[in-house]
Amino acid sequence: MSGDMKYIPLSYNNLGIISKQLQKYEDGIKYHKKAMQYARNSLKDTLYRAISYNNIGTAFKSQKKYNKAIKYYNKALSFTKFLNNRPKRYARYIDNLGYVKFLANKNNDSAFYLFSKAYRIRDSINDKVGLSTSYLHLTEYYQSKGDNKLSQDFAEKAKQAATTINENAELLQAYDLLAQVSPPEEGRRYAMEYIKLSDSLTKRDNLFRDKFARIRFESENLEKENLQRKKEIIEIQNQNTIYFLGIILLITFIGFLIYFSRQRTRYLAQQNKIVEFQTAYETETRISKRLHDEIGNDIFQVMMQYQNDPHDPQITQKLNTAYTKARDISRENSEFEVDETYLEELTDMLTNYTKNDIKLILRGIDKISWDTLDKNLKITIYRVLQELMTNMQKHSQADLVAVVFKNEKKKLIIKYSDNGVGIQKDEIKSKNGLRNTEKRIQAIKGTIIFDSEIDKGFKAEIKIPC
Incomplete structure (x- = not known):
């Protein structure tokens, strides 16, 4: 494989991962099979087959088709010689296999064996990212066995590891598990930490959206000032800006929905235990609905209107209205000072x-x-x-x-x-x-x-x- 052709398997692999994140699982599986097809007989044939089998297994796991997931994880692990020289990847694959077996049957003894093996490998090579995942899986395993002491110990390790590698998603999951397995007083404290981190991530997303709204507003003013001198150039820039901002807002919205869906699943599993999590869930639901109803639809309308008539004077007015709505949502959910002021x-x-x-x-x-x-x-x-x-x-x-x-x-x-x-x-x-x-x-x-x-x-x- 020569020239740019060597990037085709990588591109298909990335498309498969994105499709899985968008819950288009069948499309994702097709892309991973395409990646293997284009990598066949190349120097990276084994690498892409191992990666693709593992990713296909993950797609099936997300659909709760555990038997199919186990089948593909085993295929990924069949490249023994290749994986022996890549302990980090080997540990990830056996941990994935252990977790899907655990999800399929929480009394499956082989799941614990695989968790332990992956943990030992990751510990031996100081794989901090992998160790964070192992701690979380071992926490869930011991929780299912009713051993809250060991479950709490591993959850604490997961919290420390996630903090070290600055992985907020796993830190949020660690707080979730600690709230469930810790004694009542500690559990309430971790529940509050969960809410605080969740609110912080929501604030970060709001600031991100507000930043792009301001960029859009300022860009439009600049386009108006230069319209007479560079009409054709400005029209192209205006079109690109609208499409770019529309795509960014849609991607941000989709990412938020994926994040919200994961948090909602964890929340529903413990709603009878931790009343604090209900507040975070309903707040996120309200923000998500407002983003969709008040901003997403407006941006889509403007894009369609621009395609029909780029000079329609209502386009600027509607963009200003969308900006105002985004600013109001940001204000309602922004941080505030809790000390002297x-x-x-x-x-x-x-x-x-x-x-x-x-x-x-x-x-x-x-x-x-x-x-x-x-x-x-x-x-x-x-x-x-x-x-x-x-x-x-x-x-x-x-x-x-x-x-x-x-x-x-x-x-x-x-x-x-x-x-x-x-x-x-x-x-x-x-x-x-x-x-x-x-x-x-x-x-x-x-x-x-x-x-x-x-x-x-x-x-x-x-x-x-x-």
Whole structure:
């Protein structure tokens, strides 16, 4: 194989991996078989066959077709001589085989043998990335056997390894497992770490989207200024910019959905044990829906409109509207200061929601000793009040909102009320945002009581031990 032809198997292999991530498993399997076809009789024939068999096994594992996955993992492991000189790859393949056997039957003794063998190889060559995966698999294995002590030990090792190699996905999984197998107090602490990391990753994604929105906005202004002098060049740049940003937003959206799907699966497996995870799940669901409904569809419309008429004056207006929506989503889910300026941050947030002819009555907020409150309590109070204010602004039609703070018998009490259209009491639990606030308050051992009737406004009373 000469020239650029040597890159064809690599390209097909990458297409197979991308297809698997997009859950197009049959396409992914076809691409991996193409990679083997083009690598046949080349110097890398054995390498691509081993890689492709392993990746096909992973595609079948994702579809829960465990018997087929086992068949292809064994094919990948059949290249004994090749793998003996590549211990890192050999350990990865036998660990994959062990894990799919474990998923197929948690009482399969050969799964533990394969886990142990992969672990010993990785430890001997100091494969830090591989060791992180081995720790997670051994954690799940001992958890299935009811040995929480060993399960916790390996979960702690997984956490340390993931931190060392800066692998957030595996660190998130380690927190998830630690929350399940640790004693109650430690479990709650790890659950909060899970929520904090999940929120941080969400913030990073929001900043990424906001950055590209700003780039798009600035690029469009520049195109307008130079339109007369370089009309043809600007039209080409404008078209490329729209397609590029549209593709980036769609790829980001798809990546978020893949990430969300994985987190949702782990969350559902333990929803009866850790109420804190329910909050993270519903927050991500809401963001995902808004990204799809409010931004994804708008970008797609603009792309179609541009193809029909690049000079349509509505294109700029619609792009500005999409930018505003992206900025609002970023603002609602951005980080905030929880130390010296927390009072100012909280006050500004409440005030920002009442700028459009809505009167805000705010009492007692400056009487609370915010510096002495736990960081997680302050985060929860901010997010819960933000959810209530968002609900008011979107649904209540209120023109008067009151938020009252006070300390009483070692409890922080917050009373919210508005004079909006209200809601039937039996409909409150069906509102995702209100369910979200309830679970956040439960996570810090507090209570929240809703009181509302049609045309009689909406009230909520929050009590938090402090």
